[in-house]
Amino acid sequence: MADPSSYRPKPGQIPDSPGVYKFRDEHRRVIYVGKAKNLRQRLANYFQDLAGLHPRTRTMVTTAASVEWTVVSTEVEALQLEYSWIKEFDPRFNVKYRDDKSYPYLAVTLNEEFPRVQVMRGAKKKGVRYFGPYGHAWAIRETVDLMLRVFPVRTCSAGVFKNAERTGRPCLLGYIGKCSAPCVGRVTPEEHRDLAEDFCDFMAGRTGTYIRRLEKDMMQAAEEMEYERAARLRDDAGALKRAMEKSAVVLADATDADLIAVAEDELEAAVQIFHVRGGRVRGQRGWVTDKVEAVDTAGLVEHALQQLYGEESGDSVPKEVLVPALPEDPDAVSEWLAGRRGSQVSLRIPQRGDKKDLMGTVQRNAQQALGLHKTKRASDLTTRSRALEEIAEALGLGTAPLRVECFDISHLQGDDVVASMVVFEDGLARKSEYRRFQIKGFEGQDDVRSMHEVIGRRFRRYLQEKERTGEWEETPAPTGPVPAPAGLAPGGPVPAPAELAPGGPVPGQPTPGEPVSDELAPEAQDPALVREEPREDDGRPKRFAYPPQLVVVDGGRPQVAAAKRALDELGIDDIAVCGLAKRLEEVWLPDDDDPVVLPRSSEGLYLLQRIRDEAHRFAITYQRAKRAKRIRSSPLDDVPGLGETRKQALIKHFGSVKKLRQATIDEICGVPGIGRRTAESVAAAFAAAAPAAPAVNTATGEIIEEDDGGSRT
Numbered sequence: 001m002a003d004p005s006s007y008r009p010k011p012g013q014i015p016d017s018p019g020v021y022k023f024r025d026e027h028r029r030v031i032y033v034g035k036a037k038n039l040r041q042r043l044a045n046y047f048q049d050l051a052g053l054h055p056r057t058r059t060m061v062t063t064a065a066s067v068e069w070t071v072v073s074t075e076v077e078a079l080q081l082e083y084s085w086i087k088e089f090d091p092r093f094n095v096k097y098r099d100d101k102s103y104p105y106l107a108v109t110l111n112e113e114f115p116r117v118q119v120m121r122g123a124k125k126k127g128v129r130y131f132g133p134y135g136h137a138w139a140i141r142e143t144v145d146l147m148l149r150v151f152p153v154r155t156c157s158a159g160v161f162k163n164a165e166r167t168g169r170p171c172l173l174g175y176i177g178k179c180s181a182p183c184v185g186r187v188t189p190e191e192h193r194d195l196a197e198d199f200c201d202f203m204a205g206r207t208g209t210y211i212r213r214l215e216k217d218m219m220q221a222a223e224e225m226e227y228e229r230a231a232r233l234r235d236d237a238g239a240l241k242r243a244m245e246k247s248a249v250v251l252a253d254a255t256d257a258d259l260i261a262v263a264e265d266e267l268e269a270a271v272q273i274f275h276v277r278g279g280r281v282r283g284q285r286g287w288v289t290d291k292v293e294a295v296d297t298a299g300l301v302e303h304a305l306q307q308l309y310g311e312e313s314g315d316s317v318p319k320e321v322l323v324p325a326l327p328e329d330p331d332a333v334s335e336w337l338a339g340r341r342g343s344q345v346s347l348r349i350p351q352r353g354d355k356k357d358l359m360g361t362v363q364r365n366a367q368q369a370l371g372l373h374k375t376k377r378a379s380d381l382t383t384r385s386r387a388l389e390e391i392a393e394a395l396g397l398g399t400a401p402l403r404v405e406c407f408d409i410s411h412l413q414g415d416d417v418v419a420s421m422v423v424f425e426d427g428l429a430r431k432s433e434y435r436r437f438q439i440k441g442f443e444g445q446d447d448v449r450s451m452h453e454v455i456g457r458r459f460r461r462y463l464q465e466k467e468r469t470g471e472w473e474e475t476p477a478p479t480g481p482v483p484a485p486a487g488l489a490p491g492g493p494v495p496a497p498a499e500l501a502p503g504g505p506v507p508g509q510p511t512p513g514e515p516v517s518d519e520l521a522p523e524a525q526d527p528a529l530v531r532e533e534p535r536e537d538d539g540r541p542k543r544f545a546y547p548p549q550l551v552v553v554d555g556g557r558p559q560v561a562a563a564k565r566a567l568d569e570l571g572i573d574d575i576a577v578c579g580l581a582k583r584l585e586e587v588w589l590p591d592d593d594d595p596v597v598l599p600r601s602s603e604g605l606y607l608l609q610r611i612r613d614e615a616h617r618f619a620i621t622y623q624r625a626k627r628a629k630r631i632r633s634s635p636l637d638d639v640p641g642l643g644e645t646r647k648q649a650l651i652k653h654f655g656s657v658k659k660l661r662q663a664t665i666d667e668i669c670g671v672p673g674i675g676r677r678t679a680e681s682v683a684a685a686f687a688a689a690a691p692a693a694p695a696v697n698t699a700t701g702e703i704i705e706e707d708d709g710g711s712r713t
Contacts, residue, residue, distance in 0.1 A: 004061045008047045014040040019071040020081045022089070023064040030089035032060050032293070035078040037329065039069050054294035055584050060093045075332035076339065083306045093293050095269075095303045105283075106131040106140045108153075108200055113189055114161070114182045115196035117144055117153045124311065131203045131282060146239040148178040150210065151199040154192065155179065202240070204277060204315070211240055255279055257320035258308070259350075259359055262300050263366035266582070267291055267609065270370035271304045274362050277318075286369045302327035309340055317341035322350050322359055374610070383603055384427030390604030391550070394596050395589065397576055401550035402426055406611045407458075407563070408554040409439070409450045410619035416626045417445070419454040420619035423548070424611050433546075436622045448558045455551070455566035462547055463570060547575055554612050556581040556595075557588050564590040580612045639681045646673050650682070661686045 019039045023032040036042030046053075046061050053061065072078050086094050107120035111127025119137050124130055144155065154161065156171055156179070164170050164183035174181035182192040202210055214237040221230035259274045268290055275283035287304070295303070301323045309317050317340050327333045330347055337345040350356040388400035404424045411417040417439040423430045437457065439450045551567075553559045560579035567575060578596075579588040585605065586595035598605035636647050636657075653671045654660040660668075660682075668679035 004047050004050070004064070007064070007066045009043070009067065014043055014069065015071055016040040017071050018073070018075050018078045019069050020078050020085060021067060021069040022085065022091075023060065023093075024066045024068070025063055026065040030085070030091050031064055032091050032093040033082055033085045033089065035075075035082040037075055037078075039071070043067065043069070056093070056291070056294045060293070063093075075329055076336045079306070079332055079336045083310045086306075087310070095289050095291065095293055095295055095300065104137040104140060106144065106203065108196055110193075110196065110200075114154050114192050117155050117196075117199065129200050130316075131200075145178075147199065147202065148173070149239045150214070150236045151195050151202065152178055152180040153196050153199050154182060156183075203282075211237055214240070255320060255355075256318045257322055257355070258318050259322045259355075259362045260301060260304055260308075261324055261359060261362035261366040262297055262304070263363065263370040264291070264297065264300065265370070265613070266585075267606075268370065268373070269300050270366050270373060271300065272362050272366040272369055273304075273308065274358070274365075275318075276358075284365075286366070288369065288373050297325040298327050301325055302333060305333060305337070309337060313340050314342060317345060319344070320346045320348075322348065322355060324349065324359070324363070384607070387603035387607040388427055390598070390602055391608065394587065394598055394604060395550070395576060395578055397549070399549070401548070401576070403546065403548040404550045404552060404611060405458075405548040406552040406554070406615040407451065407454055408612070408615035408619040409447045409454070410616070410623040411439075411445060412623065412627060416623055417450060418619060418623045418626060419450060420615050420622060421454070421458060422611065422615045422618055424607075424614075427607055429614060434618060436618070438626075447555065448562045451553055451555070451559045452562040452566045455553075455563045456570065459547075459567060459570050459572055459575075463572075547572075549576065551575055551577045552608060552611055552615075553577070553579045554582070554615055555579050556586070560588045560590050580608050582612070585609065636682065636685065639678070639685045642678060642682070646671075646678070649673060 016038050018035075018037050020033065020035045021039060021043060022030050025031050034042070046057065046067075050058050050062070070081065072081060086096070090096070105120050105124075107118055108129040108131075109116045109118070109127070110129050111125075119140050120128070120130070148155070152173075155173065156164070160171060161183050164174075164181075168184055170179065170181040170184050170186075173179035174184070174186070180187045180192055180195060182189065187195075198210070214233050218230050218233035218237065221227075221233060255276060256278065257276045259276065261272050263270045263272075268288060271287045271289070273285050274281055275285075287307070289300075289303075305321070305323075305327070317337055319341075321337065326347065326349060334345055334347045337347065350359050385400075388402070391397070392400045402425060406422050406424070408420050409417065410420070419437040419439060421435040421437070423433040435458070437454050439453060441453050442449060551563060553563050556579055560577060563579075564577050567573070567577065577590055580586075581588060581595070584595075586597060587605075587608065588595050598608075636642060636650070650660055650668070650671055651657065654663060663683075665676070665679045665683050668674055668682055669676050674682075
């Protein structure tokens with residue numbers, strides 16, 4: 001690991017002009033390329049205290065052994081040079097997008113004497129006009145088949161074309177009128193090129209001219225009583241309309257634009273691009289990238305623009321590019337795009353109307369692409385096996401952890417503190433065994449104490465299930481909050497723990513003094529997601545009967561220590577514990593002073609991150625639901641015997657909870673179905689409830705009144 005101060009340029013040595021810089025490692029390989037308006041200010045950011053750098057930036061500067069730069073005259077030149085160098089050197093610490101699949105294009109080979117229409121993949125060739133990309137090759141072929149009625153352009157390969165020239169007989173398409181047969185001289189090279197250019201014009205969005213011309217010729221043929229020709233022209237116009245219908249109109253003003261959306265997490269990002277020409281979506285493509293450098297959404301957009309238009313020119317660069325966030329220097333990027341197009345290019349964020357709605361669609365596609373990429377990676381059996389083996393090796397486990405449980409704490413400024421438990425078996429989520437917890441053993445915000453409580457409760461239930469099924473091991477365990485059975489005589493009865501003494505609570509149910517019962521996850525309540533669970537004679541599922549081989553907690557050393565302490569107090573010493581700290585993605589073990597750092601490309605780290613993120617998602621979903629329920633609560637909820645029907649009758653009679661609170665007992669008795677005892681209970685409930693502070697809309701400052709359901713709106 002190199003010390004950045006060893007190769008830091010001397011003060012005043014770096015110019016304060018625009019330029020592009022390269023970091024090289026000890027083997028002189030370029031590992032990072034960047035650009036800057038002011039080289040001196042930008043490079044100074046890399047040579048500050050390492051503790052203040054982003055972890056990825058810190059890794060880059062400690063891997064590098066030298067830095068060099070090239071001064072340019074404008075920021076546009078810097079943008080172009082940065083793109084060229086990234087392409088040339090392929091630096092390991094630069095974001096590089098990769099296509100998540102090979103997209104087919106509809107191509108017209110205008111560089112040939114007789115242009116050909118065909119499906120093409122891969123790198124673009126000079127002199128070829130491209131349309132797309134399309135999601136499937138069959139979609140291109142369907143479109144071409146419809147359009148060949150009107151634009152009978154050659155589609156055959158060079159071999160077929162030469163064979164037809166030699167024999168003097170066209171192919172089948174030439175006989176049925178879907179090829180003008182230039183191979184046998186039915187049309188001249190100039191006439192065939194005109195057909196190909198008309199084909200390109202139609203695909204580029206200039207559709208109205210051709211349809212109107214066909215309809216005009218059709219009417220003229222009908223007037224001249226050439227009905228067969230009129231029918232043929234009618235069918236040709238219908239074919240073009242059907243070809244147009246395959247790409248839906250999304251923008252009514254016939255806009256030419258590209259829309260770019262980004263979905264990202266801590267490690268990866270997905271980019272989706274919709275190509276809109278003539279108001280219709282003519283193509284769609286997507287990229288996925290690892291975030292190997294410290295980059296935000298604006299940086300991802302800039303990299304996407306470079307890759308998308310770095311090799312394009314002319315009409316391939318649209319008049320308008322819509323993005324979710326503007327690059328750091330939008331004027332320079334706009335100028336660079338305009339230079340490639342040859343005319344002005346608008347780069348902006350859509351704010352309203354159809355374009356904003358379409359951007360929402362592109363964003364949803366990006367989110368789905370990122371989720372699909374992660375799902376594909378996680379569903380591969382070989383990859384999952386390798387991930388579990390890497391985790392076992394890194395944590396010093398004897399075998400791969402086939403069952404992993406992860407715990408996370410969630411709250412909002414100390415209110416509605418909850419926890420989640422998610423279960424992964426063989427590297428896949430088992431949602432039927434997800435659990436959620438409420439933290440009520442104490443008030444306020446204390447993630448460490450919350451983690452200790454949750455781990456203790458989960459494994460206390462595990463011990464209870466073992467005792468209930470007679471699976472207690474005949475070995476004494478250390479004392480703790482839940483004493484394990486000790487002093488067992490061979491063949492003697494198994495004594496119950498203190499919490500399960502005769503007359504005590506039913507195993508698996510809340511124990512006396514326990515803050516709250518552990519709740520079944522919503523996923524587990526869905527019959528479609530519940531696997532066949534092992535059940536006891538009474539038919540109840542064994543909810544906490546299975547111990548994991550590994551417990552993962554969301555957090556660093558304090559949370560790991562709390563989880564380990566909870567297990568020790570219960571006498572459980574055969575379950576491994578680790579924590580995953582989100583800021584640096586470090587893996588902490590209970591008794592180690594330093595974390596375990598898994599490689600950035602490790603499948604084991606990726607699996608741990610997926611498990612941790614799923615626990616976080618499940619916890620925050622539950623926390624938000626509890627908060628919403630608390631906000632919607634009403635003093636009427638605490639009135640015994642007052643059901644939903646009579647509750648709504650009270651609200652409807654008085655108009656609001658506020659007016660009901662001010663009503664007398666006699667006035668409440670006037671509501672049909674409400675007796676005096678119930679009216680007294682309602683009045684007492686409102687008297688006991690402290691008046692709630694008025695809710696305020698933080699955006700407008702408006703005081704929010706209570707609605708007719710007792711909640712604030």
